[in-house]
Amino acid sequence: MPILEKVSDEGTKDSAQFDQAISDWTKVLERDPGDANAYYNRGVAYAEKGQREQAISDYTRALEIDPRNADAYYNRGGAYGEKGQLEQAISDYTKALEIDPEKSSAYLDRGATYLIEGQYEQAISDFTKALEIDPDYDKAYVNRGAAYSLEGELEQAFSDYTKALEINPGDASAYYNRGQTFSVKGLWEQAISDFTSALEIDPGYTGAYYSRGVVHEEKGQWWRAISDYTKVLEAEPENAAAWYRKGDAFKNLGKHRDAIKAYQNFIKFTPPESAEDTKEVRRVIQDLENRVRGQYGEFARC
Secondary structure (H helix, E strand, O other): OOOOOOOOOOOOOOHHHHHHHHHHHHHHHHHOOOOHHHHHHHHHHHHHOOOHHHHHHHHHHHHHHOOOOHHHHHHHHHHHHHOOOHHHHHHHHHHHHHHOOOOHHHHHHHHHHHHHOOOHHHHHHHHHHHHHHOOOOHHHHHHHHHHHHHOOOHHHHHHHHHHHHHHOOOOHHHHHHHHHHHHHOOOHHHHHHHHHHHHHHOOOOHHHHHHHHHHHHHOOOHHHHHHHHHHHHHHOOOOHHHHHHHHHHHHHHOOHHHHHHHHHHHHHHOOHHHHHHHHHHHHHHHHHHHHHHHHHHHHHHO
């Protein structure tokens, strides 16, 4: 699955700063309950702290006072999106664009929301509009590439990821997504190169480690695959998919006991609703245990 980019990330500043901001704007509102700007800014502070309900409430109050505040609609859309309320998010992004048709970030985030909903054509249209407003909007290229990729239009996806990297060579997600495109096309060396570039930019990018590990497996480079899955599991010890892949790599190396341990962790961390997925793995474990016992028997006879 391609990685989407949105305009802002939460938690980039000290939480104490936002606590202070909330306190300051609350005092302003005690003096003037009709201050739309104070509600808006307090909503921003709540959103930065991840307190989305409070943020939505403040953005709504700001809009009741000032219905032409495009930023309040835009930010409330973002808060709804974070809560998984995608229809409300799309509605708010649309209202923001009715007020400010040149707000490229609203096109980007509405497009990302359409993409999550599987409405690829609408997503591509929004990313294209964002690029018409800002031709150097690297995030719009990355997201349009993701939409093209999900539509199976790999050449267009590749072109957009490459354009994003021309604009911003430090965009790890563009390298990651282009690497995924190379991988789908079976261009293993190019895929490994792009995943490696993503990791040079962001050494904590677990998705790039995982995907590079998958490509190493395709090339029969089992130890390299194991090394990448180990990196994933250092950061995400309950990542069932990485445990399964690591088990497969050990099995292909003939490291049966290590494979058994990895498969057992896959079972341990697989959610109950995926119980069917564990049945075959239990059979594989049983087969490997039989092989281990058989090896001991051969040694005893020697």
